Amino acid sequence: MIEFQHVYKFLGKKQVLQDVNLTVPDGSVFGLIGENGAGKSTLLRLLSGIYQCDGGKVLLDGERIYDNRSCKQQILFISDDPFQFFHSTLADMKRFYQDWYDIDEALYYRYLKLFQLDEHEPLTNFSKGMKRQAFILLGLAAAPRYLLLDEAFDGLDPIMRRHFKQIIADQIADKKMSVIISSHDLKELQDFCDSFAMLENGTIQTSGLMNEALSDIHHIQMAFLTEVNPEWFQELDIITMQINSRVVKLYVKGDEARIRTYLESLKPLVLELLPVQLEEMFIQEVIHNKEAVHHEL
Amino acid sequence: MSYEIAYCKWIWRHNKRLFFTYLLTAVTLLLLPQLLFPYQSNRNSFPPLYWSCMAMLLINMALAMLMPLYQFRYLMNKRSVDLFYPLPIKKTRLFGLNYAFGAACICIPNVLFLFSFLWTSEINAYIPTYLVLTAMFALMSLMLYATITFFVMKCNSFLDACFAAVAVVLVQLLLVTSCMALLNNVIREISRSGGNINEFFQTGYLGFSPIMIGFEWLSDLPEAATDYMQNGGNILALWLKEADFNSFQPIVYLFVTVGFSIAACRAYGKRKGEDSEQKTTSKLVYPMFSSLITCSLLLYDSLSASFFWFAAVLFFVMNSLAERKLTIRPKMLGFLFYGGMLFLVSNLMIETNGFGRIREFYEPEDIQSVLVEFHFYEDRENDFDASYETSYLLMDEYQEDQKLIEQVTALHRQATKETENGEINYMNGTVMVNYVLKNGRNAYRYFSISEREEATVARLKQYLKQQKYSQGEIIIDESYGEDE
Known part of the structure; x- marks a missing residue:
């Protein structure tokens, strides 16, 4: 199990991570979501031992990861723009990774066929998507205990994304691999991740199991006979509220039954509870936090 | 492993x-x-x-x-x-x-x-x-x-x-x-x-x-x-x-x-x-090397303005390379000011004779042995074209003769003093002296002699003629303007 305990990280003078506490369960797909510059890649680099935290601990099974050979052996990091040696081919890169990780040759060739890549073609001749596929292929064939993918879906076409999700699901089932993915493509993450963490300005805003988090947020649309008064909703844990005369749109956190009972007591003409998407949740959280900062200022 | x-x-x-x-x-x-x-x-x-x-x-x-x-x-x-x-x-x-x-x-x-x-x-x-x-x-x-x-x-x-x-x-x-x-x-x-x-x-x-x-x-x-x-x-x-x-x-x-x-x-x-x-921020890279290179250049010829400008421009170029943009800071100007003061080091060394280490003359008691070579330009009937050079290769190995050492050092002092004072009107010849000092070092001196040293030279020649090690006079070239 991976744990972040009160982790702080500065890049230069800028604080990138601030008191991050996080637990990544084994055998799951963990999604890291957040705005640009929220600290997702930094978190992955801390996890892979590239960066050392300035405060707190990053642990794997209770051991610090940084410069720890046995921990790093279990982690493979594929960055958003992976490095390849001068004029190297996929076969060359495979040979390089083979020295460090136990690459399953059969799996490698199976995926090579699936992704339709030429292993003897220099990687510089590959398109961005093909290069991405090539490195994901290597990561999957290496089957480490933790596979870290930065901006995993970047450059992949929908068919490849589907293949990729299927392969990861198989790997988790077969080899008990855990995958930690950072991505902006929240639609892809929603039906793929078991748990997630939402980062904002270097802190964890929300984390937990994907289903629980999504069922805890509700998108509500209501219409009233009279003009809507914002004070009516003070009892609720509102993320965002949009009032348009007699119509109100709400994003509310909390137990669905309790919220419904309360809202029905306001005697609305229309009351609708709509399912929330991860992308919506992310946007509403970001808007909510930015408004809170505005109010504080 | x-x-x-x-x-x-x-x-x-x-x-x-x-x-x-x-x-x-x-x-x-x-x-x-x-x-x-x-x-x-x-x-x-x-x-x-x-x-x-x-x-x-x-x-x-x-x-x-x-x-x-x-x-x-x-x-x-x-x-x-x-x-x-x-x-x-x-x-x-x-x-x-x-x-x-x-x-x-x-x-x-x-x-x-x-x-x-x-x-x-x-x-x-x-x-x-x-x-x-x-x-x-x-x-x-x-x-x-x-x-x-x-x-x-x-x-x-x-x-x-x-x-x-x-x-x-x-x-x-x-x-x-x-x-x-x-x-x-x-x-x-x-x-x-x-x-x-x-x-x-x-x-x-x-x-x-x-x-x-x-x-x-x-x-x-x-x-x-x-x-x-x-x-x-x-x-x-x-x-x-x-x-x-x-x-x-x-x-x-x-x-x-x-x-x-x-x-x-x-x-x-x-x-x-x-x-x-x-950006490389270690003080051991750009600050140290740009300072050392500039100081070395200033040391090379601290009294020359052109060298100072060259060193100053190079200093700014190196600092701009570190910052990846043209930068002039008061600290840099301060460094150059103090760097420019290095010429004081030269002056200080000159004034103190290299902190007392550099000596023009050695006392006879400091000298172990000496090897001298005279070259005289002798004038035939006051006609330069007819003049010729006579060399006195007086010895082929170092001599420890104390009297010789004393006479050579006296001639050395006298001739150099006159050269410094600008008193030489007509150069009579040159003397090359190799001293082996008692502290194990070697010193080489080269000076001109004029008619003012005639008496000293004559005394020296007279003395040398009596010595066994004297090799005598060899006329190196007698053909200034004359075909033999």
Whole structure:
């Protein structure tokens, strides 16, 4: 199990991570979501031992990861723009990774066929998507205990994304691999991740199991006979509220039954509870936090 | 350990083509001089393998500069750091393996050079000398390699690393050259009738630059070889004496090599993953090197305005390179102001006669022996065209005759004083004196004599005629304007 305990990280003078506490369960797909510059890649680099935290601990099974050979052996990091040696081919890169990780040759060739890549073609001749596929292929064939993918879906076409999700699901089932993915493509993450963490300005805003988090947020649309008064909703844990005369749109956190009972007591003409998407949740959280900062200022 | 072996295997696999190319180049460069300048027994001036030795020194030094850049270039790129840092190997071992590969590449040409002895049968007598030279060159290259590696570890971009590598070598050469130039200027100013650095200062400042020491050692080899050809003996012993080889030197080099290697390893360990592609902020790179290079240039000729401007412009260029933009800060101007004050050092040295070390004259009691050569220009019937030069080669070896020493030093003082006062109207001749001092050093003086010294010269001539060691008068050239 991976744990972040009160982790702080500065890049230069800028604080990138601030008191991050996080637990990544084994055998799951963990999604890291957040705005640009929220600290997702930094978190992955801390996890892979590239960066050392300035405060707190990053642990794997209770051991610090940084410069720890046995921990790093279990982690493979594929960055958003992976490095390849001068004029190297996929076969060359495979040979390089083979020295460090136990690459399953059969799996490698199976995926090579699936992704339709030429292993003897220099990687510089590959398109961005093909290069991405090539490195994901290597990561999957290496089957480490933790596979870290930065901006995993970047450059992949929908068919490849589907293949990729299927392969990861198989790997988790077969080899008990855990995958930690950072991505902006929240639609892809929603039906793929078991748990997630939402980062904002270097802190964890929300984390937990994907289903629980999504069922805890509700998108509500209501219409009233009279003009809507914002004070009516003070009892609720509102993320965002949009009032348009007699119509109100709400994003509310909390137990669905309790919220419904309360809202029905306001005697609305229309009351609708709509399912929330991860992308919506992310946007509403970001808007909510930015408004809170505005109010504080 | 398997990961270390895996990494070694990878280094080998990744670099083997380049390595073989390098090996071929090194072999060609080492053997080519031997093929172009084959050994000849009557050739006294250049001993066998001299040019190969020169090539080896250059290869060693070039590699010492290039290998740290090549082996640690991955640290200067964010993407390659993302690939190498997560590998399951300790950072210090990753450093160690890369460092060892670089060191091996430096040592291989030296081993090749040793093997090249085998097919040159004529050089048997030279083998111990070349063994010492090869070992010393390898050690000096490793010292330079360790030093540059340490500074490369302090850099965050490849351009900065290149600057550091060049600066390490440049600073060494500049410091030595500038020290020599400063001391020469001071000596010239104080001792108008001659004198050189070795007379007053030990050549310890050469120690700043292994490259210069290497060339110095090589330049001493032909002289030792000539001595060996003429008098026989042990060529190694002759060379060691000629090169003023100090057995303490290898220990110092070894100490510096180990010290910088450890420092480089620690600097690597402290390097952060996020450092790559950032501005290099270590005070040991741009601030130190730009200051040292500027100071060296100012030392070279601190009284020349053009040199000051050149040094100032170079200083700003180096600082702009560090910032990647043209920057002028009050701190920089302050540095240049104080740097410009270095001319005070020259003046101070001149005023204090090199802090009391530089002497124009030596007292007779300081002198062990003397060798004098007179050249007189004698006028025939007051006609310059008909004048001729007479040389008195009075002695062919150093004399310890106390009276001679006294008369020569008196003449030296008198003639130099007149030259300083501008009292010479007509030059009668020149005198070259070699003094061997009781402290073991040598001094060389060259001065002109005029008719004012006639009485002193006459006394000296009179005295010399009575001495056994006197060789008499030799007319070197009697044909100024006359065909005999």
